[in-house]
Amino acid sequence: MSTKANTIQIKDIIIAHQNLKDVVQKTPLQRDPILSEKYQCNVYLKREDQQVVRSFKIRGAYNLMQSLSQEELKNGVVCASAGNHAQGVAYSCKALKVKGKIFMPTTTPRQKVKRVSFFGGEFVEIILIGDTFDDAYHESKSYCDEHDMSFIHPFDDYRTIVGQGTIGLEVLNGMEEPISHIFMSVGGGGLISGVGSYIKNISPSTQVVGVEPAGAPSMQQSLMHKKVVKLEQVDKFVDGASVQQVGHLTYEIAKEVIDDIAIVPEGKVCSTLLNLYNENAIVAEPAGAMPVAALDQYKDQIKGKNVVCVVSGGNNDIDRMQDIKERSLIYEGYKHYFIVNFPQRAGALREFLSEVLGETDDITRFEYTKKNNRDKGPVLVGIELKHQSDYQPLIARMEQNGFTYIEINKDEDLFHLLI
Numbered sequence: 001m002s003t004k005a006n007t008i009q010i011k012d013i014i015i016a017h018q019n020l021k022d023v024v025q026k027t028p029l030q031r032d033p034i035l036s037e038k039y040q041c042n043v044y045l046k047r048e049d050q051q052v053v054r055s056f057k058i059r060g061a062y063n064l065m066q067s068l069s070q071e072e073l074k075n076g077v078v079c080a081s082a083g084n085h086a087q088g089v090a091y092s093c094k095a096l097k098v099k100g101k102i103f104m105p106t107t108t109p110r111q112k113v114k115r116v117s118f119f120g121g122e123f124v125e126i127i128l129i130g131d132t133f134d135d136a137y138h139e140s141k142s143y144c145d146e147h148d149m150s151f152i153h154p155f156d157d158y159r160t161i162v163g164q165g166t167i168g169l170e171v172l173n174g175m176e177e178p179i180s181h182i183f184m185s186v187g188g189g190g191l192i193s194g195v196g197s198y199i200k201n202i203s204p205s206t207q208v209v210g211v212e213p214a215g216a217p218s219m220q221q222s223l224m225h226k227k228v229v230k231l232e233q234v235d236k237f238v239d240g241a242s243v244q245q246v247g248h249l250t251y252e253i254a255k256e257v258i259d260d261i262a263i264v265p266e267g268k269v270c271s272t273l274l275n276l277y278n279e280n281a282i283v284a285e286p287a288g289a290m291p292v293a294a295l296d297q298y299k300d301q302i303k304g305k306n307v308v309c310v311v312s313g314g315n316n317d318i319d320r321m322q323d324i325k326e327r328s329l330i331y332e333g334y335k336h337y338f339i340v341n342f343p344q345r346a347g348a349l350r351e352f353l354s355e356v357l358g359e360t361d362d363i364t365r366f367e368y369t370k371k372n373n374r375d376k377g378p379v380l381v382g383i384e385l386k387h388q389s390d391y392q393p394l395i396a397r398m399e400q401n402g403f404t405y406i407e408i409n410k411d412e413d414l415f416h417l418l419i
Contacts (some may be wrong), residue, residue: 155188181305332388365382
C-alpha cells in the first residue's frame with residue numbers, strides 16, 4: 001500500500017480551506033475524557049456534528065458549487081442525497097443564490113427533509129423518490145442531463161473530495177502530538193478519500209481506518225475484489241453510509257490511503273450512539289457514531305496512543321430513538337423474540353408466566369400469530385432481560401416445561417418479517 005496519495009493535490013485542499021473559511025465552521029477537535037479512560041489512550045473527537053448543517057457535507061458541496069461558472073450557476077444545480085449532502089447543497093444554494101433540485105429517497109428521515117427545506121428556502125425543490133440513495137441518484141442524473149444542469153455529486157467528484165479533505169487539514173493543525181489512528185465512516189468514499197489524502201501526505205505514519213456498517217460494506221468488498229463492486233442489497237439503517245456502490249474516483253484514491261476497514265454491526269452502532277448521548281452529551285447520527293463504535297476492535301493497538309474519530313454528523317431523527325434502543329438491546333443480549341408453541345393443556349399460559357419467566361424478566365410483546373385459534377396458535381413473545389446472563393436459564397426453563405420455540409433473533413428473515 002502506498003504511504004502517499006498523489007491523486008489529490010494537497011495545495012487544492014489548502015485553497016479549498018481558504019474558500020470555505022467564511023462559510024463553514026472550524027469545528028472543535030475535543031479530547032473526550034470518558035472514551036480516553038475507557039480505551040486507555042487519548043481519544044479526540046472531530047465534531048462535524050457541530051457544523052452549520054450538522055454534518056461535514058457542506059464542505060464538499062460548497063467547494064464544488066463555488067467552482068462553477070456564472071453560466072453553470074444560472075442554469076441551476078441538481079443533487080441526490082440520503083440527507084446530509086442535501087443539506088449542504090441547500091445551504092450552498094441559498095448562500096450563492098442558485099436554484100437547486102434535490103432528489104432524496106422516500107426512506108429519508110423526516111427531520112432531514114425538513115432541514116433541507118429550512119436551509120434552502122425558496123432556492124430549492126425537494127423530490128422524494130425511490131427506496132435507496134441509488135434510486136434517487138439515477139433519477140437525479142436523468143433529470144440533470146435532460147435540463148442541462150450541473151450535478152453536485154455527494155462523493156465522486158474531485159472538488160467534493162477536496163472540500164471534505166479540509167477536515168484533515170484542521171485535524172493536523174489542531175494536534176500537537178502525532179496521531180496513531182484516525183477513524184471515519186465510509187459511505188461513497190468522499191470523506192476518507194479527501195481526509196486520507198491530506199493525512200497520508202503530511203503524516204504518513206498515521207493509520208487511516210474506514211468504518212462501514214455490516215449491512216453495507218461496499219468499500220471493503222471493492223478493496224477485496226480490487227475493483228468497484230455493487231452490493232446486491234444493503235441494510236438502510238445507517239442511512240448516511242448505506243451505499244450500494246462507492247465512487248470510481250473515490251475507490252482509486254481510497255485504495256491508496258486506507259490502511260484498514262472496520263466492519264461494525266448495526267446493533268453496535270446503536271449502543272454506541274446511545275452511550276454518546278447518555279455519557280458524553282453528544283447527539284450523533286448512526287454514521288457519525290460508527291468511528292467510535294469501531295474502537296473496541298482496535299483497543300490493543302491504540303492503547304497509550306493519540307487517536308481521532310471524525311463524528312461526521314448529528315442529524316438524528318428523534319422518531320428513530322425507539323428503533324435504535326431496540327436494536328441496541330437485541331445486540332447487547334438483553335432483548336429476545338421467540339415464536340412459542342404452547343403445550344395443548346389447560347393453564348399453559350399461567351405455567352409459562354410462573355415457571356418459565358424469571359423474577360426480573362419482562363414480557364414486552366405478546367401476540368397470537370393465528371388470530372382464529374387462540375387455544376392452539378403459536379405466540380410471538382418479546383422478553384427483555386435485566387442481565388445478559390439470564391438468557392440461558394430462560395431457555396433451559398422453556399425446554400424443561402415443554403415449550404417448543406423458534407428464536408427469531410437468530411433468523412434474519414423471520415425477524416424482519418415479524419419485528
